[in-house]
Amino acid sequence: MAFQPLTRRSTVRDVYRTAVGRDAIDKLLLQSGVPRAAVTAAGPLRLSLIDRLTSRYTGPGFIDAIIKLVNSEADLPLEGLSPDPVPWWQEAVFYQIYPRSFADSDGDGIGDLRGIISHLDHLADLGVDCVWLSPIFDSPNQDMGYDVRDYRAVMEEMGTLEDLDELIRGCHERGMRIILDLVVNHTSDQHAWFQEALLDPDGPYGDYYFLERGDPKTPPNNWTSFFSGPAWRWFPEAGRWALHLFADGQMDLRWDNPDVRREVADIVGWWLERGIDGFRLDVINYISKPEGLPDGNAFVGALMGFVGVEHYFYGPRLGEFLRGLRRDGFTRDRPPASTPRRRLEDGTLGDPLPPDPVGVMVGETPGVGVQLGRLLSGGGRDQLDLIFNFDVLDTPGHTRWDDYVYDPEYLKRFYRTYLSELSPNDWIAVFLDNHDNPRMLSKLAGGAERDPAVRTAVGKLLATVQLTMRGTPFLYQGQELAAVNQGFEHIDQLRDVESVNRHAELLAEGVGPRALWRQILAGSRDHARVPMRWTREGGFGDAVAWLEGHDETPGFSAAEQVPDPASVYAWHRDLIALRRHHRALTLGELTWVRPEVKGYLAYERSLDGERFLIETNPTPKQRRRPKLTGRIVPVLGGPRKSTMRPWEAIVSRID
Ligand code: ISL
Numbered sequence: 001m002a003f004q005p006l007t008r009r010s011t012v013r014d015v016y017r018t019a020v021g022r023d024a025i026d027k028l029l030l031q032s033g034v035p036r037a038a039v040t041a042a043g044p045l046r047l048s049l050i051d052r053l054t055s056r057y058t059g060p061g062f063i064d065a066i067i068k069l070v071n072s073e074a075d076l077p078l079e080g081l082s083p084d085p086v087p088w089w090q091e092a093v094f095y096q097i098y099p100r101s102f103a104d105s106d107g108d109g110i111g112d113l114r115g116i117i118s119h120l121d122h123l124a125d126l127g128v129d130c131v132w133l134s135p136i137f138d139s140p141n142q143d144m145g146y147d148v149r150d151y152r153a154v155m156e157e158m159g160t161l162e163d164l165d166e167l168i169r170g171c172h173e174r175g176m177r178i179i180l181d182l183v184v185n186h187t188s189d190q191h192a193w194f195q196e197a198l199l200d201p202d203g204p205y206g207d208y209y210f211l212e213r214g215d216p217k218t219p220p221n222n223w224t225s226f227f228s229g230p231a232w233r234w235f236p237e238a239g240r241w242a243l244h245l246f247a248d249g250q251m252d253l254r255w256d257n258p259d260v261r262r263e264v265a266d267i268v269g270w271w272l273e274r275g276i277d278g279f280r281l282d283v284i285n286y287i288s289k290p291e292g293l294p295d296g297n298a299f300v301g302a303l304m305g306f307v308g309v310e311h312y313f314y315g316p317r318l319g320e321f322l323r324g325l326r327r328d329g330f331t332r333d334r335p336p337a338s339t340p341r342r343r344l345e346d347g348t349l350g351d352p353l354p355p356d357p358v359g360v361m362v363g364e365t366p367g368v369g370v371q372l373g374r375l376l377s378g379g380g381r382d383q384l385d386l387i388f389n390f391d392v393l394d395t396p397g398h399t400r401w402d403d404y405v406y407d408p409e410y411l412k413r414f415y416r417t418y419l420s421e422l423s424p425n426d427w428i429a430v431f432l433d434n435h436d437n438p439r440m441l442s443k444l445a446g447g448a449e450r451d452p453a454v455r456t457a458v459g460k461l462l463a464t465v466q467l468t469m470r471g472t473p474f475l476y477q478g479q480e481l482a483a484v485n486q487g488f489e490h491i492d493q494l495r496d497v498e499s500v501n502r503h504a505e506l507l508a509e510g511v512g513p514r515a516l517w518r519q520i521l522a523g524s525r526d527h528a529r530v531p532m533r534w535t536r537e538g539g540f541g542d543a544v545a546w547l548e549g550h551d552e553t554p555g556f557s558a559a560e561q562v563p564d565p566a567s568v569y570a571w572h573r574d575l576i577a578l579r580r581h582h583r584a585l586t587l588g589e590l591t592w593v594r595p596e597v598k599g600y601l602a603y604e605r606s607l608d609g610e611r612f613l614i615e616t617n618p619t620p621k622q623r624r625r626p627k628l629t630g631r632i633v634p635v636l637g638g639p640r641k642s643t644m645r646p647w648e649a650i651v652s653r654i655d
Contacts, residue, residue, distance in 0.1 A: 006047070010047050011047070012043050013043040020069055022369070023371045023372045025039060026369050029396070050063060059297065069314070089360050089385060089386065091579075091587065092472060093127060093128055093130075093473050094475065095130070095474075095477070097131060097132065097134065098435045098477055098528070099115075099133055099136050100134075100158075100529070101547065102115060102119070103115030103532065103534065104531070105118060108157065109543040109545045111532075111540075112157065113154065113159035113160075113166075114159055122558065123176065124175070126576065127573055127577055128475075128576075129177065134181050135180075135181045136158050137153060137154065138153040142188070142247050142497055143249075144496070144497075144529075145183075147190075147247065147250045149191050150191070168274065169275070172338045172352070173341060175340055175349045176340060179280055179362065180271065182279035184267075184282070184287070185252060185253065185282060185286045185287050186251055187250075187251055188250065189249040189251050193208045194251050208259065209243070210252055210254055211238065212232075212242075212293075216236070219241055222295045222296055222307050222308065223243075223307055224296075224306050225245060227497055227502075229501070231243055231245050232244070233248045245312075246283075255288055255289075255321050256288075261324055264329065272332055276359070277359060278330070279330075279359065280362040281364060285314060285363065285366070285372075286366075287321055288318040290316055291316075305399065313367040319375070322361075322382075323383055326361060326382055327382075331358050332359070336355050339355050340353055362384070362387075363376060365388060366390055369389065370389065373426075379426070380425060386427065388474075392414050396410065400438065401519045401520075401522055402519075403522040405443070405446030405447075408619060409598060412595060412618075415469060427471065428471035429474055430466050430471040430474065433476035435525065435528050437527075438523065438524070439483055441455070441483070445484075456482060456566075459568035460568055460571045460637070461617075461648070463568065463572050464649040468575070468585055469590070470589075476528065480569045481533055481557065481558055481569060482556055483551070486549055487551075488524065499520055503516065506520075530549030530551075531547070533549065533558065534557060536559060556568075582610060584607040584610040589606050590604070591603060593626075593628065597626050600617065600623065600644075601618050611653065612651060613628070613653075614649075615640075615644070615648075615650050616647075617645065617646065617648045619647070620646045623643065623644045625644050631655040632653070634651070635653055637649055637650035638650050
């Protein structure tokens with residue numbers, strides 16, 4: 001179907017029919033908590049009428065902003081592309097390490113590469129196929145490495161390039177791949193490029209960034225930063241404003257400049273040659289900004305919490321930039337230093353695999369919904385391989401800063417909708433935790449996880465859903481130990497720039513201390529950033545950790561969990577082993593089982609006549625189990641009684 005540009009005479013239904021429009025509307029509904037049925041009701045209405053009806057709330061320009069956004073993506077056809085033969089990452093289990101908090105080998109309270117090396121067996125035994133390291137490149141750490149000063153050096157406190165080479169080899173020898181974090185929407189203000197740019201804003205490096213002349217009192221547009229305040233910083237020494245969507249030391253790169261694109265591709269190639277198997281690409285959907293940097297719509301800004309996002313979350317040249325990066329950076333033209341050994345059926349390791357022709361590209365894509373996700377990662381589109389869809393993290397009408405209990409019906413709805421909108425060319429990433437979010441276990445249990453039995457049950461339940469959903473699971477460190485949110489009591493205990501800035505901003509706005517702390521505690525990214533609990537006493541031995549954890553509940557450290565066959569760790573390990581032996585659990589079709597039954601999240605996975613039933617009760621209440629036909633034999637969990645225990649999870653075979 002040819003793409004018909006939208007006009008003000010188009011209807012709401014016309015908008016919803018387009019990939020971009022559908023995602024935009026879904027996102028607005030999700031943020032405001034309005035049900036999808038509203039779209040059906042408003043379907044026949046013309047946009048001009050909607051504009052008239054709503055402009056009182058939305059202000060001028062809202063509808064025009066939507067029209068512009070939709071019309072910018074004429075690149076709709078997704079059907080008819082031929083999917084590759086199954087790429088390795090579709091069957092893999094990824095594991096995200098936050099290196100600063102994983103393991104500390106030298107007692108300085110900061111995790112490091114040698115610490116990771118010493119725990120590689122923990123990951124291999126768990127069954128991890130690919131390790132992802134959050135940033136380890138040289139950085140002043142205003143945003144914990146997401147502000148890179150040198151893309152070809154390791155942060156001093158984390159080790160050396162030689163350590164990293166050893167870590168790469170260590171992964172490969174154990175049959176695991178390893179990817180790094182590529183943060184190239186922005187660099188640190190201390191990066192040599194930015195320093196050069198400040199010295200000579202009209203020279204070649206001035207064009208690497210958004211350096212704008214103007215009045216020191218008035219920023220070039222109304223965009224706001226994700227970490228509070230305007231997205232612009234004035235540099236008196238250069239007499240220019242510089243754009244920073246994140247912290248004021250994270251300067252946005254100008255990807256329209258071909259030199260920037262070439263530099264990034266070179267960096268990627270350099271690392272692939274060292275043996276890195278790909279990258280997770282930080283906020284990669286933000287890299288294309290529209291010409292003229294137009295003001296953001298205030299209504300969208302108020303709803304999303306940030307002004308300007310509609311202009312760059314799926315910018316005009318995004319697809320072109322990604323295709324170029326894939327071709328010029330990720331496609332191997334030189335052999336890597338090493339490749340992972342093949343994992344054999346019987347669990348032993350074989351010879352090294354041939355190099356992957358293209359390094360894996362995992363896009364971190366905040367704000368991207370189902371349809372845009374397909375455009376960015378659909379097989380054969382030559383952009384990304386996988387993307388993260390963040391809509392799973394909070395239920396409709398809530399943000400991470402709200403103190404609320406996660407409704408498990410939404411978890412079911414999220415995956416049902418998501419999977420139902422995919423074609424055979426699409427494949428999704430499945431994640432519940434990362435370093436930017438409080439723990440899903442705590443969100444779902446809503447405080448009940450203080451009871452160790454509940455904590456164990458919920459930890460197993462989430463693992464079950466994540467490791468048997470149709471998609472590639474990304475575990476985050478600590479999930480295998482049922483890590484929970486921390487009992488922080490004071491802002492001085494937090495280290496994250498986002499929490500600290502937000503705290504200051506709310507304080508300045510006059511928000512009362514209790515309400516303020518409630519928000520910060522609900523949403524702080526530091527919950528997931530405390531040291532990994534290797535032993536009962538904590539993570540980093542006697543050292544004072546850079547960020548202290550507060551979880552002292554016995555039973556939830558690696559030392560206690562690993563040897564215990566009933567632990568959350570063992571559950572993860574057993575599930576991963578089961579996946580490895582039964583492709584029905586990775587590549588198999590997924591069919592929902594009695595999805596209308598509240599408090600029953602269940603589905604079947606099947607392939608070549610092999611069938612598995614996954615059943616969970618994601619609620620604190622005992623529930624009657626729906627009656628199903630067939631011979632159902634539990635293989636993990638059980639027994640399978642007529643009532644389901646609170647938080648029960650069972651994986652069965654259907655014979
Ligand atoms: O925490 C958020 C802001 O409210 C998220 O939107 C988050 O910033 C967003 O998902 C982008 O995250 C990534 O880029 C950031 C970095 O701080 C995060 O740690 C990283 O995961 C800037 O590089």
